[in-house]
Amino acid sequence: MKSNKPLTILGETVLPGESKTIDMEIAKMHNAAKLKIPVIIQRSKFDGPTVLFSAGIHGDEINGIEIVRQIITQKINKPKRGTIICIPIINMFGYINMSRQFPDGRDLNRVFPGRKKGSLASRFAYHILTEIMPHVDYAVDFHAGGASRFNAPQIRLIPGNEQLKEMASIFNAPFTLFSKNIAGSFRNSSQKLNVKMLLFEGGKSLDINDDVAQSGIEGVKRLLSFLGMLDPKHSVHFKETESIYINSSIWLRAKCSGMFHDHNKIGQFVRKGEVLATITDPFGKFERKVKAPNDGYVINANHSPIVYQGDAVYHISKSLYNESK
């Protein structure tokens, strides 16, 4: 836990009890306009941990941005103790272009820890990691499914880390997935700096879903309450149901190309052989059923109206944490 001293981020000092928005500037736009990435810092007078809520590392994952926006507008980011840092949009270039990547085509979440003199994305990763993350104790990075793939609200964490497991159980999203860190990811590099980071996945890119946003916000309040940081004016909803922990999962791929008719089983438990969708041609000639390959929870569903053979259409749990113990 960091002590209650002046906090210097990006060359600016924030004292205990102060709040400040610091604009991170890395490179200008191609039209020479300045590109600012607001970093919103709220500090309590009282000592406590530093928590980061970030989103938009993929510029088209608007649902995550919406969650951090609501954390700010509802003043959940005004801590009773400690410090809360919000970065609603990390990849501002992508957000402007409504695209996942940086303008140079790179995925920011694959270039960490980055290099000072590397590509634009790499410089950016380096900046966040050296300027912001050394101050952070806990973090939640918000994402959404890419390319029309809708994720049921879920926390992702690496297996075998008891501290993260405890954090995830307090966050208590509908689903919790154990998944290995991806090389080059923000989460992987943050962990090496001893930041306890959860990754939230919910909804799909270029979309805002209120239920998913609510699920993220409620989890944030439970986590802040556990850390003794939530202002008592906010009510916390402690769910009676525990998150469903998923040890392994599989992607089901389309066996043929065509129009995709999803039967909306997202978040539900399905039995082996249950029909999840149909794929048809546009001329009324054929109709093929897409069936569940095993019993499990549907944690991601493709919402595209058109699919090609081999496209990932459903992500389904294969084994649950409790089953394997």
Ligand SMILES: [Zn+2]
């Ligand atoms: Zn993402």
